Amino acid sequence: MTSGQDRVQVAIVGSGPAGLSAAAHAAHLGMSHVLIEKTDHLSDTIFKYQKGKHVMATPSNLVLRSDLDFDAGSREEILGIWDRQIAEGKVNVRYNAEVTAITGDKGAYVIEVKGGAPIHAENVVLAIGTQGNPNLLRIPGAEMPHIQYQLDDPGEYFDEHITVIGSGDAGIENALGLAADPAQRNTVTILNRRNSFARAKGANVKLLEEAEADGRISVRRETSPQEVRPGELVLDTRDGEEVIRCDRIIARTGSKPPRDFVEAIGVQFASEERDAFPQLTPTFETTKNGVHVIGALAGYPLIKHCMNQGYDVIEFLNGNTDLKPADQPILEEKFAKLPDRYPVEHWLDVIGSNVAIFRELSPLQLRELLLDSTVEAFAPGEAVFIRNEPGSSMFAIAQGSVAVEVNPNDPSVTVPIEEGSIFGEVGLISGRRRGATIRAAEPLVVVELSRNAALKLIATVPSAGRVVNQISIERQLLQMFGSGLTREDVAALVQQAEVVDVRAGQKVIEEGAEDRDIYVIRRGSMIVEKDIGGKPVFLSYLPAGSYFGEMAVIDGSKRTATVKAAIKSEVVRFPGEAFNALLDAKPRLREKALEEMAGRREVTAFVEARKDSFGSAADMYSETAQFLVDNGIGEATDVLLIDETLCVGCDNCEKACADSHEGLSRLDREAGRTYAHLHVPTSCRHCEHPHCMADCPPNAIKRGPDGEVFIDDTCIGCGNCQRNCPYGVIRMDAVPPEKPGLLSWLLFGKGPGPGEASYSWRKEHSGEGQAKLAIKCDMCLGIDGGPACVRACPTGAAIRVAPEKFLSVTREGGLD
Amino acid sequence: MATVAEDESPRRERQSDHEGFLAHKRMRWLKIALLASLVAILSYALVDVTPRHNGGSWYGYTLGTIGALLIVWLALLGIRKRKMTEGKWSLKAWTSAHVYLGLSLIVIATLHTGFQFGWNVHTLAYALMMLVILSGIYGIAVYATLPAQLSNNRREMTKGQMLDALDAIDRQLENAAQPLGRAESDLVIGALEQDPFAGGIGARLTGRYPDCRTVEALDAMAHLDGDAASGKVLSLLRKRKAQLDQIRRHMRIRAMLEVWLYIHVPVTIALIAALTAHIVSVFYYW
């Protein structure tokens, strides 16, 4: 060995699937190594899965390349196998060793370990995952031993005064768990710095409020901890300082991603974005020589990927730089569909150098991106997509060019998009339908990036983000103002455009103000209101893709109405002068704008004229609209509503839902909010920007051909989507066994009958080891006839509407 | 003030019109049923059957066949409702047609009898049919009026949440009753031990529970309102009473929405049996 006696060739930090696999391979090759793990067991993330969880081994077409075995199975089985194989493989593991800092350079790294001797290594492999560290309390006494940041089993505490700090779901769930069984005789208090539990799910808040009303949990609002003392906690309340008894503190104030720690080592991330990953070479090396990053921290959250990378990184360190990644066969298959049978490397080269937004990608990033994407060839004249088709993917032209049919009434009017550019980005950003039909103009090869892949690209490669941004603003302008305009015409406008984030409820334009900007809604939606006798009266709802504010720009008047965000939105602001300059240059456009304006003037005038006759009807209309927006309809693309003046409570909608989907209902009719007899049941709203999609390791959540958000069969049952959904519409459950048919139930009473079978029946009749997967409304995707809930409603109470249209649902009996 | 993004999308059958079953497609089935009844009445007046109208004439057979087929089709609603097959059907349209065509049976079947009634299986079938129809009329009456009441009463709570709320009050009552005297705490315990929803179908449908011990306890303790411990218990008892009222109202409305089906459906089965007997006997004695 060339290194000093106690310097290992490679130190692997973190014993998740990535780190484990790396360590196992290092041991197999006889490399001197150490695997450093913070906790007292291997693979903490998987260790913390719920008991008995069925772990999935996706993607199934990817081969496993590791010295450790891994296949789908229960958490216990998998951890058991790894424990055994790590011991058998003579892997050198150091437990209870949290790495706090890494200093030095390639060949001589010093790894500081909390409460232990530092470790010396030539190379470092970081495989610490993305769980991060819980935020620690920063108050006097915070180092005392009765403070904990996790609660594994609420059932193990008795006769204690326990204070939970934190107002998110984790904190509330812990508090509820501790207070669930009165026999434990715990006195549970939960502290919330604010007055309301806005960050937590409605269902959790409701349970907490009930527990509070029962006196099972003491909920302290506008209260924060000030000092921890043995057996006591000092609180800072609205009415001053207060001391309560406290034997144990459970702090659940979120966790801090490991980014700062990693950056402190000298590793650069791809961008400032919150979800950016470290910049990597094809051999997983970071910008700091000798430090490698693999696994979830590198952006690969699936266990199989993690394990393969562990193996690969050790091969690379061992000098085998020719090693082809395990995904090579998958890429080969992807490119096999393209005309000339070029090897993978050829296509990677063509795509990487031709497409502008890919130019800054490392080969590793490009491979990864292509794994999440599809490549396709089109003959001249063939349509890539058709106007009004829903679609949330983005296309990049690798070879050839396309023609955009800008005039829906005359397909011969087209605008070209050249090689290397992108298209389809509007659907990506606003989550809505395609604005135009696009056909291949010459033999075409395109890369279709799924929404997730595209968003990741934009987040991690700043230059790509800028290009996409600019192109999308330009295209949106061209599309909105119709044909006859060219890129050159709007260039000045695009130059001065500014993307602005707007909070829900924030006013973009205020009635009576004299500002002169014009706005385009890029994502989210807006509400237009007019002040009538001191009350806001709802005028209309604007989905993404609409523009507003042009009236004041054109005729110099004051703002005639207020426009505010229905949900968190993104608007593009253009200065009024630039818009006016465009109108001056294009008289036809001015005419068109004036025409549209006249129409809107009429509505405003109409509302104004009738303000005295407005009584409760207008209020009611406005309030109903507000209610719907509050319930997430502003971000919905399709929503199930129940008219409670018609609903007889037969629950046939739920039964039909279950019977159309393997026996589990995806909707809870009774639960949910109601206003003016309009009920929003607990059921998916198919959000424009689905919260559930945000963090799905296998990217199993997709948008379907009709705009529906659905989960495909690659779901691994991790429950992230369930936690991320603010509307509580995703459930985790196992597919129930087959029921006897309807006739044998009707005639002989066999089986549980129509609808979802009771839990006990399902349990009794199903086999062992069924995985619990995420299920949610898919709008009856692939079922002829459409959503079963609506078809099965005997009275017409259940209706499905898109947000642009449903506000007319509330209008009945409203203004007219 | 703004221009809305256009979206005249050729979506799937997703959008649904907001129209109740009675008004479905601008009362299409009401019109059809009225027309059918009118045709039946007019032809009854115009067609000359000797010696007089009866079920056995060619005209009677025609109406009888139509009626029998209608009845079979009407009864199939029970299957349609539960068989979630694919396809473009809507149960609302079925219910709409069911109601109006079912009502037109009053005309069609009555004319079919030629107003000849007696103590026989034929009239039995007719009577059963009328019973089904009458219960159906009650059904649409409650379907039209009660859902709004149900919704108002719910105040956004599910039945489960209502019961949970009751449980919560009960737990508080149990604690609060500790300091009370023997007599009073017995009253409270008595109220807690009682099944507040017992009382059978009568109580369910009327919403009256005359032996409710919560009410009794409230009455018996009303004079104690001044003292702190009893005051707390009294206020909890009032809360309990209010919660019970909500649940009982919920159960009453639900029961009224459902009870008629317990006539409608079993009598339908009896009707089909009687109808079969009626038809067989007619052909047998031909």
Ligand SMILES: Cc1cc2nc3c(=O)[nH]c(=O)nc-3n(C[C@H](O)[C@H](O)[C@H](O)COP(=O)(O)OP(=O)(O)OC[C@H]3O[C@@H](n4cnc5c(N)ncnc54)[C@H](O)[C@@H]3O)c2cc1C
């Ligand atoms: C509930 C849930 C279910 C899931 N189900 C599946 C599934 O079925 N199939 C699948 O493929 N994927 C699944 N995933 C994703 C998968 O578990 C993770 O992406 C994967 O474990 C990541 O592996 P890793 O090796 O990169 O990091 P991790 O598994 O997160 O391991 C990191 C390790 O590093 C240690 N560590 C962290 N910081 C330090 C430090 N400073 N010093 C020393 N050690 C440190 C940690 O204690 C931990 O043991 C699931 C995730 C969750 C949350």
Ligand code: HEM
């Ligand atoms: C001879 C005539 C009729 C027959 C045989 C008949 C039969 C049935 C049957 C079998 C059902 C299914 C019940 C269930 O499974 O839940 C039903 C439901 C119903 N019937 Fe009738 N019916 C008749 C006439 C009528 C009439 C005249 C009306 C109204 C005036 C009516 C109103 C209804 C309604 C409202 C339902 C309930 C639909 C639902 O909630 O799903 N029926 N009928």
